[in-house]
Amino acid sequence: MSKNTDVQTSTIQTPENENKLGTSVALFVVMMVLFLGSIYSLSFLSLGNPWPMAACLGLFALAFWIPQTVLGRSDSAGEN
Numbered sequence: 829m830s831k832n833t834d835v836q837t838s839t840i841q842t843p844e845n846e847n848k849l850g851t852s853v854a855l856f857v858v859m860m861v862l863f864l865g866s867i868y869s870l871s872f873l874s875l876g877n878p879w880p881m882a883a884c885l886g887l888f889a890l891a892f893w894i895p896q897t898v899l900g901r902s903d904s905a906g907e908n
Contacts, residue, residue, distance in 0.1 A: 855899065862891035 866887035872880040 855895065859891050859895055862887050862894075866891065 866884045869880045869883040869887065873884075874880075
């Protein structure tokens with residue numbers, strides 16, 4: 829009796845082959861624009877106008893929330 833030893837090879841998902849370089853660069857640029865926009869909005873901050881701080885907090889939160897939650901990067905480092 830012989831065993832069937834066909835093993836299906838699957839691509840192992842590592843951080844190196846997770847995205848193409850162009851996609852990674854585009855995502856980085858968009859998130860960096862959101863982050864730098866949040867910092868730039870603080871230049872308009874004054875005691876009488878709270879909206880620049882609201883914009884800062886919103887853009888800052890999006891710059892971290894989108895990659896970690898929507899794009900799924902928060903769970904990709906430790907998977908085997």
